[in-house]
Amino acid sequence: MDVPIIELSAVEKSFGPVEVLKGVNLRAYSGKVTALVGDNGAGKSTLVKGLAGVQPFDAGVITFAGEPVALHTPRAAAALGIEVVYQDLALCENLDIVQNMFLGREETSAGTMDEGVMERQASETLQSLSVRTVKSVRQKVSSLSGGQRQTVAIARSVLKNAKVVILDEPTAALGVAQTEQVLNLVRRLADSGVAVIIISHNLVDVFKVADYISVLYLGQMVASLETKDTNSEDVVGYITGIKKFEGTHA
Amino acid sequence: MTSTPATPPPTIGSGHEGSARAQIVDYFRAIRQGEMGALPAIGGFIVLVILFTFLSSSFLTPLNLANLLTQSATLMMLAMALVFVILLGEIDLSAGVTSGVTASIFVVLVHNSHVPWQLSLIVAFGVGIAIGTFIGFFVARVGIPSFVVTLGLFLGFQGLQLLIIGTGGAYRIETPEIAAIMNSNLPILTGWIFFAVAILLALSISLWDRARRSKAGVLNRPIVLMWGRLAAITVAGALFVALMSVDRAASRGTLNGVEIKHDAIEGVPIVVPIAVAILWIGTFVLDRTRYGRHLYAVGGNAEAARRAGIKVAAIRLSAFVVCSGLAVVAGLFDASRIGVVTASSGGQIVLSGVAAAVVGGVSLFGGRGRLIHAAIGALVIAVISNGLGLLGLPAGVNFLVTGGVLILAATIDALSRKRAGGSILR
Numbered sequence: 001m002d003v004p005i006i007e008l009s010a011v012e013k014s015f016g017p018v019e020v021l022k023g024v025n026l027r028a029y030s031g032k033v034t035a036l037v038g039d040n041g042a043g044k045s046t047l048v049k050g051l052a053g054v055q056p057f058d059a060g061v062i063t064f065a066g067e068p069v070a071l072h073t074p075r076a077a078a079a080l081g082i083e084v085v086y087q088d089l090a091l092c093e094n095l096d097i098v099q100n101m102f103l104g105r106e107e108t109s110a111g112t113m114d115e116g117v118m119e120r121q122a123s124e125t126l127q128s129l130s131v132r133t134v135k136s137v138r139q140k141v142s143s144l145s146g147g148q149r150q151t152v153a154i155a156r157s158v159l160k161n162a163k164v165v166i167l168d169e170p171t172a173a174l175g176v177a178q179t180e181q182v183l184n185l186v187r188r189l190a191d192s193g194v195a196v197i198i199i200s201h202n203l204v205d206v207f208k209v210a211d212y213i214s215v216l217y218l219g220q221m222v223a224s225l226e227t228k229d230t231n232s233e234d235v236v237g238y239i240t241g242i243k244k245f246e247g248t249h250a
Numbered sequence: 251m252t253s254t255p256a257t258p259p260p261t262i263g264s265g266h267e268g269s270a271r272a273q274i275v276d277y278f279r280a281i282r283q284g285e286m287g288a289l290p291a292i293g294g295f296i297v298l299v300i301l302f303t304f305l306s307s308s309f310l311t312p313l314n315l316a317n318l319l320t321q322s323a324t325l326m327m328l329a330m331a332l333v334f335v336i337l338l339g340e341i342d343l344s345a346g347v348t349s350g351v352t353a354s355i356f357v358v359l360v361h362n363s364h365v366p367w368q369l370s371l372i373v374a375f376g377v378g379i380a381i382g383t384f385i386g387f388f389v390a391r392v393g394i395p396s397f398v399v400t401l402g403l404f405l406g407f408q409g410l411q412l413l414i415i416g417t418g419g420a421y422r423i424e425t426p427e428i429a430a431i432m433n434s435n436l437p438i439l440t441g442w443i444f445f446a447v448a449i450l451l452a453l454s455i456s457l458w459d460r461a462r463r464s465k466a467g468v469l470n471r472p473i474v475l476m477w478g479r480l481a482a483i484t485v486a487g488a489l490f491v492a493l494m495s496v497d498r499a500a501s502r503g504t505l506n507g508v509e510i511k512h513d514a515i516e517g518v519p520i521v522v523p524i525a526v527a528i529l530w531i532g533t534f535v536l537d538r539t540r541y542g543r544h545l546y547a548v549g550g551n552a553e554a555a556r557r558a559g560i561k562v563a564a565i566r567l568s569a570f571v572v573c574s575g576l577a578v579v580a581g582l583f584d585a586s587r588i589g590v591v592t593a594s595s596g597g598q599i600v601l602s603g604v605a606a607a608v609v610g611g612v613s614l615f616g617g618r619g620r621l622i623h624a625a626i627g628a629l630v631i632a633v634i635s636n637g638l639g640l641l642g643l644p645a646g647v648n649f650l651v652t653g654g655v656l657i658l659a660a661t662i663d664a665l666s667r668k669r670a671g672g673s674i675l676r
Contacts, residue, residue, distance in 0.1 A: 074559075088553075091551065092550035092551040098264075099547075104547075104559040104560050105558075108540060109462070113538055119463075120466050123262050137262055137264050138266075139265075
């Protein structure tokens with residue numbers, strides 16, 4: 001087994017007296033999709049916020065490519081190449097695709113924005129993800145569908161050499177065809193060598209796209225499995241706490 | 251997984267490909283989809299000009315056109331100032347009184363304290379920037395809605411101005427440099443030189459843009475479009491400068507068959523290059539710098555901007571500083587045109603400034619609009635009052651028509667967006 005690009009060991013997080021994460025272990029591998037599943041309140045969002053450096057963990061060890069690291073700020077996470085695509089996409093509807101992808105990190109030359117360089121890089125990133133659904137990179141985001149917006153948000157996250165991309169419920173608001181597009185995109189993202197962590201409530205999607213499944217139950221990682229070794233029924237059992245996982249965590 | 255098709259993925263366009271004809275077709279498609287920008291205002295302006303030309307023989311004369319420009323310059327400057335805060339979805343109701351207060355400070359310093367006018371000007375701008383910082387602090391850091399903060403200043407500064415000027419007081423502008431802004435004209439040759447420099451600047455920036463895009467390896471639009479656009483600007487500008495170069499002094503009649511005239515009035519009014527320069531610099535900052543992009547981003551979705559690492563509070567604060575700073579310019583324009591500063595200078599103009607921005611196509615919800623929109627909107631409002639004034643209609647009619655035009659402009663914008671299926675909010 002390869003070295004995981006990112007590994008959490010026994011991370012804990014409390015909000016006052018409420019222990020949300022009670023010693024969670026998580027691994028994600030480059031080129032693989034790891035699904036993070038669990039019921040509402042299991043601690044998925046808290047785990048993601050810790051990984052993004054937005055709400056640092058209280059205790060535990062984080063190793064990145066084998067090295068122990070600290071994730072105390074969003075900047076530290078971004079510097080390592082950890083990017084999060086949140087559920088509410090955080091795009092500016094009044095700007096176009098290129099402008100959104102480069103927001104906050106515009107390329108400049110001679111003190112002014114270099115639109116040509118940004119346009120080329122945005123096109124290349126979208127093409128490397130085999131995106132075929134957008135007609136022009138200069139379309140305003142307000143004219144895009146939900147699936148296309150998700151595509152732009154994901155492309156934005158991988159624009160600058162991302163190593164780990166965390167997707168929070170990327171298909172929650174999408175129709176059937178658009179869900180399919182986004183799942184294909186997630187797969188291509190992983191195939192390009194990025195470690196993808198995907199949070200989803202939809203087990204059909206999870207089984208379609210994930211290589212590994214990690215199940216959170218009341219702040220503990222109750223199961224980490226390879227998708228090919230398990231089935232939907234077992235995973236539902238772990239999520240609801242009816243079933244106990246026995247065996248080595250993948 | 252689905253198997254990948256054998257053909258390579260088609261390249262994603264950028265809207266720059268295709269012939270000139272295809273580009274023009276695309277442009278009209280975008281308009282039909284609700285991206286009207288300033289077009290309704292430009293259309294309205296043309297209709298009004300044609301209408302008043304037929305109704306009044308003195309409307310389309312060089313003298314009246316020069317008047318129209320000086321009448322609209324204050325409103326234009328104030329509307330451009332407001333664009334910076336309106337782009338964020340904020341409002342500055344105190345922009346008008348800020349222009350009044352700073353003009354008062356300027357004139358009182360020059361008059362009563364005999365401070366050199368240059369130094370007084372610096373003080374006036376300093377006060378303007380301080381006012382902007384004050385508003386920005388309360389809006390961006392304390393979190394009070396800008397409507398409330400600036401309404402408070404709107405009320406308070408009317409009192410401050412009364413204290414500075416004194417009840418019923420009025421100070422004449424006796425600084426020739428300030429009086430010249432609205433009342434003097436460039437020598438004819440200087441006007442043409444200014445025009446040539448502006449065209450050369452526009453040309454070199456267009457060419458620089460194309461060179462940069464080529465270097466980055468992305469497509470440029472067909473060059474004929476660039477030449478067409480520049481040619482249109484050149485023709486319109488040359489026509490304007492030529493009109494302004496005609497002696498527009500009124501005839502005093504004839505004496506023994508010889509026409510007696512006033513001294514010649516000819517040349518481009520000095521306010522024009524100042525306003526054009528501010529418009530151009532502001533547009534350059536908004537379109538081409540990271541600061542400008544971040545301003546639009548905060549106006550479009552502040553949360554997205556924050557997550558992208560943009561310092562949202564700093565952007566908000568800066569917008570109010572720019573707005574108040576440009577309001578000082580508007581105050582000087584007004585003082586120059588009227589010739590006096592009174593306790594009520596600048597008190598009523600701010601809502602007309604907001605109206606000008608909206609008529610021109612700037613969205614009060616933030617994130618959409620350009621400086622040129624505000625300038626065109628101000629021209630529309632100025633042409634209404636100028637034209638109705640020439641027809642000898644009472645001032646009440648002027649207010650009614652202006653209000654009607656504002657609602658009409660907002661309706662056209664909302665309907666075009668609704669028809670395109672987009673959100674009415676943006």
